[in-house]
Amino acid sequence: MRSTKQRRLAGLLLALAATGGLTACGSSASESGSAAAPADMRGENPAMAPEAATGYSTSGGADKAAPGEKREQAAQVGQPGVDRKLVRTATIVLVTPNVRDSAEQARQIVVGTGGYTGQAEVGDRSATMTLYVPSDKLDETLRKLSAPELGKEESRSQSAQDVTEQIVDVESRIQTQRASLERVRALLGRAQQISEVVQLESEVTRREADLESLLKRRERLAGSVAMSTVTLRLSRDSAPPPPADDDTLLGALAGGWKAFVDTTSFVVRAIAQVLPFAVVLGVPAYLVWRHRRRSARPAQPAPQPVAQES
Template identity: 50%
Template structure:
């Protein structure tokens, strides 16, 4: 009985030591993956997207910069991950029709429309466009046929390093999960099984979190966000008439004046208060001395009598 118990104890200790070794190896691998830094591999990039001819007449210098940027992104030996965004403001007489044309251009390239709010005067749209079709869509929207371009802006965030770091951490975590599962297969006691299963569950949860982050980042890279605002020309150019003040406005102005006056009064009191205390003490002492000086002549004749 004693020999059997000792063998089980040695086996349990061996499993615990192996589990500790796996934990230490996984932490060291994760530190090495983080310290290596993200260096993108030399992978052949996807073909660049050509900018349509109609966009050149409307964009001018902006289209030249877009072409230059596209050439840099598609340069040999570079595999960059870019999260691109664009903002457009258009002026059109028929806001609903212009919004429909913008939506049609996006749907034609495989994109989709997210949030939309369309009225007869203003329309706001949030669109998702495949990243490799973004320049082509922007060129067709801003060619002057949909509406007059009031403003246009683009931004690009390079997330290559973040993507490579996530991939490295995912591989490390997958290897760690496999090692702990191997320990679970060799566990012989209920206590060992429960302990190792808890470790497996924790590591699998971390792995799922990393996979979700990778999928979200890949979605942001694959689909660019385009925010479009379409307005009627009078909304853009018409000056806003000043509102005449009413009773509530006058009441609010009076209250603000009262608060301002009170704050000024408190500041004055706070400034004078340090000087008021010594001044009051001096005045009290002077008054006491004055009373004593008056009583002294009256008591002197009484003493002589």
């Protein structure tokens, strides 16, 4: 009887190991795609990383994708009809006479396009705002933000990150993980021994957590693609241009005269700052010194009368 139970438990463990091995083979991430992911999609949660999200093989197998599945994903992404998924960002620097009014106008422009304002630091002389705009309205929003009504555009930069392969890979992982979870649940339904039930329930819980992390990663990717990030910097004054170097004789004389004037001005200011202390402290010190000098001077003997000879 005991040997029959052991054989049954061994059979379930082998089936579970085979299921985990098949799942691990079909859920590998594209290393190049993960390395190129934007900063807000990597490193936030170790459970979101591709290695942590798919390490559910109970047989200790490595997280390696089958070559056939890699080729299938590459062909799917490389098809001409595939809609490329881009994470777009932009930065605009404006000079405006009224920073607060321009910041409020920029906020209204973004809200009007269906976006919203993230972190913002607004002052009288400068402001930095993080704006989130629907990706399909990014170009239109940038044109409105650089309009003369808001200020003079000093610089603008844009970038786009292609995350199509990452999205296709995550979708494939989710499908594989769901199929694996269903197979483990089927094994749990056929389990009869308590030890089998405990082990299979632990495996179901772990795979459900892996599936949840994959779903959250898909949501982050989709959100980054749907909303573009615009960093708007406002300043009241532009940076002054650097002075041009003058190597002529007149330029050298002008530089020397400027240095002389600056030195003289510094010395005069230093004397003016020290003079009140010299008057307040110097006069009493001089009076004390003079009094001590008089007190230390030896007294002269009185002259003796000269005796007259008779």
